Amino acid sequence: MRLKAENLSVRRGDDLLFSNISFELARGEALIVTGRNGSGKSTLLRTVAGLIHPEGGRAYLLSDGRESEAKVPEASHYLGHRNAMKVELTVRENLDFWKTWLGDFEGGKGLGIEDAADAVGLSGITHLPFGYLSAGQQRRFAMARLLVSHRPIWLLDEPTAALDASADQLFSGFVEAHLKSGGMVIAATHQPLGLAETRELRMKGFDYLAGEHAA
Amino acid sequence: MSEPIPAIKKFSDLANPTVFLGLTARIVPYLAVLTALLFVWGLYLSFTTEGDYQQGETVRIMYVHVPAAWLSMMCYSIMAASALGTLVWRHPLADVSAKAAAPLGAGFTLLALITGSLWGKPMWGTWWVWDARLTSVFVLFLMYLGLMALQRAMDDPSRSARVSAVLILIGFVNIPIIKFSVEWWNTLHQPASIMRMGGSAIDPEFLRPLLVMAAAFTLLFFTLHFLAIRNEIWRRRVSAQRRLAARMANREG
Amino acid sequence: MMALFLRDLKLSVRAGGGALIGVLFFTTVVAVIPFGVGPDLNLLSRIGPAIVWIGALLASLLGLDRLFQAEREDGSLDILLMQETPLVLTVLVKCLAHWTATGLPLVLASPMLGLFMNMNEVAIGAVMLTLLVGSPAITFIGAAGAAVAVTLPRGGLLVSILILPLTVPVLIFGVSAAYAAVEDPAPFFPPFAILCAITLFFAVIGPAAAAIALKNSSE
Numbered sequence: 001m002r003l004k005a006e007n008l009s010v011r012r013g014d015d016l017l018f019s020n021i022s023f024e025l026a027r028g029e030a031l032i033v034t035g036r037n038g039s040g041k042s043t044l045l046r047t048v049a050g051l052i053h054p055e056g057g058r059a060y061l062l063s064d065g066r067e068s069e070a071k072v073p074e075a076s077h078y079l080g081h082r083n084a085m086k087v088e089l090t091v092r093e094n095l096d097f098w099k100t101w102l103g104d105f106e107g108g109k110g111l112g113i114e115d116a117a118d119a120v121g122l123s124g125i126t127h128l129p130f131g132y133l134s135a136g137q138q139r140r141f142a143m144a145r146l147l148v149s150h151r152p153i154w155l156l157d158e159p160t161a162a163l164d165a166s167a168d169q170l171f172s173g174f175v176e177a178h179l180k181s182g183g184m185v186i187a188a189t190h191q192p193l194g195l196a197e198t199r200e201l202r203m204k205g206f207d208y209l210a211g212e213h214a215a
Numbered sequence: 216m217s218e219p220i221p222a223i224k225k226f227s228d229l230a231n232p233t234v235f236l237g238l239t240a241r242i243v244p245y246l247a248v249l250t251a252l253l254f255v256w257g258l259y260l261s262f263t264t265e266g267d268y269q270q271g272e273t274v275r276i277m278y279v280h281v282p283a284a285w286l287s288m289m290c291y292s293i294m295a296a297s298a299l300g301t302l303v304w305r306h307p308l309a310d311v312s313a314k315a316a317a318p319l320g321a322g323f324t325l326l327a328l329i330t331g332s333l334w335g336k337p338m339w340g341t342w343w344v345w346d347a348r349l350t351s352v353f354v355l356f357l358m359y360l361g362l363m364a365l366q367r368a369m370d371d372p373s374r375s376a377r378v379s380a381v382l383i384l385i386g387f388v389n390i391p392i393i394k395f396s397v398e399w400w401n402t403l404h405q406p407a408s409i410m411r412m413g414g415s416a417i418d419p420e421f422l423r424p425l426l427v428m429a430a431a432f433t434l435l436f437f438t439l440h441f442l443a444i445r446n447e448i449w450r451r452r453v454s455a456q457r458r459l460a461a462r463m464a465n466r467e468g
Numbered sequence: 469m470m471a472l473f474l475r476d477l478k479l480s481v482r483a484g485g486g487a488l489i490g491v492l493f494f495t496t497v498v499a500v501i502p503f504g505v506g507p508d509l510n511l512l513s514r515i516g517p518a519i520v521w522i523g524a525l526l527a528s529l530l531g532l533d534r535l536f537q538a539e540r541e542d543g544s545l546d547i548l549l550m551q552e553t554p555l556v557l558t559v560l561v562k563c564l565a566h567w568t569a570t571g572l573p574l575v576l577a578s579p580m581l582g583l584f585m586n587m588n589e590v591a592i593g594a595v596m597l598t599l600l601v602g603s604p605a606i607t608f609i610g611a612a613g614a615a616v617a618v619t620l621p622r623g624g625l626l627v628s629i630l631i632l633p634l635t636v637p638v639l640i641f642g643v644s645a646a647y648a649a650v651e652d653p654a655p656f657f658p659p660f661a662i663l664c665a666i667t668l669f670f671a672v673i674g675p676a677a678a679a680i681a682l683k684n685s686s687e
Contacts, residue, residue: 051546053684073550082543088482089475100471102551125464131370132461332583342583345507353499353584360492367488 002026003048003072003153003184007057010043017043020057023201027152030175030185035203041188042080044203045155048186049078075105076153081161083142087131091117091141094130099148108150108181116144121170139163143171146178154178156187232448235308239441246438253431260424273337278424280330282432283323287355288390290320290436294362295387298380308444310376311451313383314366315443319436321359328356347396348404351389358386372451469553469561476565479538480531487573494527494574498581509586516585517595517646523581524574524599525606525639532610533627535566536618536682545618545682555679563604563611563675571603594649594656598663602642605667608674609634615678618685638666 002024009019017040025031033041046052048059050073061068061075085094095113104110117123120140130138140163146154154175160168175185261278294316300309331349332342343349362379369375397404480487501519502512539545548558578599582592613631617623645659 046546049546049550051549071552074552076550078546078550080543080546082541084543084547086475086479086542086544088479093475093478097471097475098547102547122464125461128457128461132458134461137461137464341509341586343586344509345502345512345584350502357492357496357499360488360495364489364492 001068001152002062003059004062005048005057005059008044008047008054008059009056010040010047010052011055012043016055018203019055021201022057023199025184025186027182027184028179030179030187030198031201032198033186033188033201033203034190039203041203042157045078045157045186045188046080049073049076049155051078070105072153075151076155077146077149077151078155078157079142079146079159080157083138084145085130085138085142088129090127090129091133092126095126095141095144095148098145102149102151104150105152108152110149111147113148116147117141119147119174120144121167136163136167140167140170143174147174152183154183154185154187156185156189158189159187160189232308232311236445236448239445243438243441243445246434246441250431250434250438253427253434257424257427257431260427264420264424273334274421276330276334277421278428280327280334281425282429283330284327284352285429286432286436287320287324287327287352288393289433290316290323291355291359291383291387291390293440294320294383295390298383301376301380302384310372310380311444311447312440313376313380315447316440317359317363317366319439319443321356321363323432323436324352324356324359327352346404347400348393351393351396355389355393358389362386469557472558472561473565476562477569480566480569487569490527490530490570491573491577493530494523494577495581497526498523498584502584513586513588513591516582516587517591517650518643519585520578520581520587520595521599521639521643521646524578524603525635527574528571528603528606529610529628529631531570532566532607532614532631533617533624535562535611535614536678537614537623540618549682555682556675559611559615559675559678559682560671563607566611567604567607571607575599575603588650591646591650594646598642598645598660601660601667602638602663605638605663605670605674606631606635608667608670609638610674612674612677612681615681615685618682638663638670641666 004024006022007019008021010017021044023031033044035041043052047054050071059072061070061072084098085091089097092113095116099110099113110116111119113126114123117126120143122137122140125133125137130141133141139161143159156175160171163171175187179185257278261275294313297309297313297316300306301313328349331352335344336342362382365379365382366375369378498519501515505511505515536545539548549555551558575596578596579592582595587595610627610631613627613634614623616630617627620626641659641663644654645656645663648654648656648659
């Protein structure tokens with residue numbers, strides 16, 4: 001399976017945020033989107049996730065050389081700035097809900113709730129309300145959502161913003177494991193994720209009319 | 216404020232939740248047994264005394280209605296005292312006491328309203344009239360519910376304590392209105408007949424069960440109130456423990 | 469689907485007693501009417517069904533604006549939007565959960581308020597039945613309004629203003645069915661059937677409109 005984006009352009013109001021961005025990802029490949037603030041990194045991720053309708057171009061999945069039935073959003077996890085967790089519910093209820101709601105994409109299986117909590121280094125507090133946790137802990141459990149249900153594509157927007165160094169490392173580990181098992185990752189970030197083999201897409205903003213940057 | 220006077224010192228000892236928990240753990244069983252005995256006696260009296268020649272058997276509703284109505288006002292007064300305790304003395308248990316009393320007060324008020332309308336249907340021919348006494352009691356009921364909603368809406372107990380204390384004190388205006396409504400306005404509800412100048416205007420035949428029931432209801436209130444305070448203290452401790460657990464998990468991780 | 473329904477129910481029970489506040493508002497609105505029109509029992513029993521209906525209508529508008537806004541604020545909305553499950557269905561389930569948590573308590577509280585308005589047993593039963601059938605329609609219309617206003621910072625009031633005109637038909641047929649049950653010449657069934665039809669109609673239109681609005685709301 002491959003993820004292909006062709007000539008994506010997004011307009012907000014009268015401004016063209018970016019245009020003609022194309023890239024292609026195969027299994028096990030990661031794409032790091034860099035660029036200064038306001039260059040449209042988040043917008044690009046949200047466009048791929050299907051949350052923004054592009055002005056032109058499209059993103060789709062290829063399997064066996066043909067366009068796949070499945071849409072990109074269904075095959076993707078999106079980890080945005082916000083954690084998508086309810087502070088009133090316990091961690092377990094939150095994760096349980098996402099696990100049943102999201103289900104597993106074909107060809108994979110998500111971890112159990114406790115295993116996922118263990119993986120993010122916070123086992124034993126899943127019975128607590130999400131609102132009791134510190135910002136860093138909340139972010140870790142937001143990552144656990146990526147683990148409890150299987151999705152081949154991870155779209156990560158500043159994934160390590162609220163994390164300390166050790167959690168940063170932990171997260172790089174997840175991304176690496178995900179890539180090894182044949183997943184794909186697109187991450188918008190300022191900090192290097194510490195990944196060995198990645199490609200980089202540098203967003204320059206509209207004034208340069210960013211062209212094709214697939215490295 | 217160099218040396219607190221002994222009474223206050225004793226009182227502030229009570230402020231220690233642990234002391235309070237220990238004390239109530241010993242008192243509550245006796246209180247509960249006493250309440251049950253009084254209820255047995257009171258109910259026995261209520262059902263064995265003669266019915267009124269005018270009202271017939273419905274007069275027995277009074278043995279529940281009147282104590283419940285008294286309790287609804289007493290409960291609010293206790294909440295108002297607790298609110299003062301919160302605002303003036305920062306007494307740590309005052310806020311817990313106010314919070315624990317609100318649902319009880321709402322319960323007694325509802326009981327008074329329901330028994331009142333059960334009595335009103337055969338006597339007045341309607342379940343409800345908008346006269347001063349009934350309306351002001353209904354407003355009291357709404358205030359209890361409003362306070363409960365306010366206390367539940369805020370997460371942080373110390374912050375919600377101040378705010379609801381202010382509201383409780385404002386609402387206290389309603390209590391004298393309820394008390395004197397039957398005298399200030401010409402209403403369908405009969406005026407006070409037990410506690411008034413010049414002795415009670417009620418036959419001892421009815422007074423005895425009424426007073427026993429009132430005592431039973433009062434003890435019931437205190438039993439439930441102590442238990443509710445205990446629950447609230449434990450609830451806060453559990454919540455504190457959970458926050459602690461969240462912090463501890465971070466340290467390991 | 470069931471998971472979403474249960475989650476929303478849990479949320480509305482835990483987040484500061486949503487149902488309690490709705491019922492309290494309902495009670496308060498109805499209770500101030502006698503202060504305005506005077507305690508004349510005959511008058512109250514005549515206008516009772518209309519007052520209870522209006523009170524329920526206003527109370528069920530409470531909290532509707534949070535239907536999607538809360539999801540948007542914590543980012544859950546993005547993930548709900550990405551799923552292959554038809555968005556209409558998601559919205560419908562959210563509406564049903566919202567109605568169960570806030571609309572149903574109103575229906576259950578309405579007999580008590582009927583007594584306060586000196587309505588007779590038939591009128592109380594009729595009001596309760598019409599509310600049971602009609603109040604989901606308000607939630608469904610409300611979902612569309614909430615979805616339109618989801619990105620607005622102070623959408624709460626706007627949602628109410630947007631929705632209220634649309635709920636007029638529900639109010640008209642709800643109240644006329646309730647009156648028809650009490651007053652003899654008018655038949656009860658036709659307005660009641662129309663009320664059912666309105667609810668079913670909005671059960672389709674409301675979530676569909678909300679889904680379209682949500683699809684276009686994200687930026």
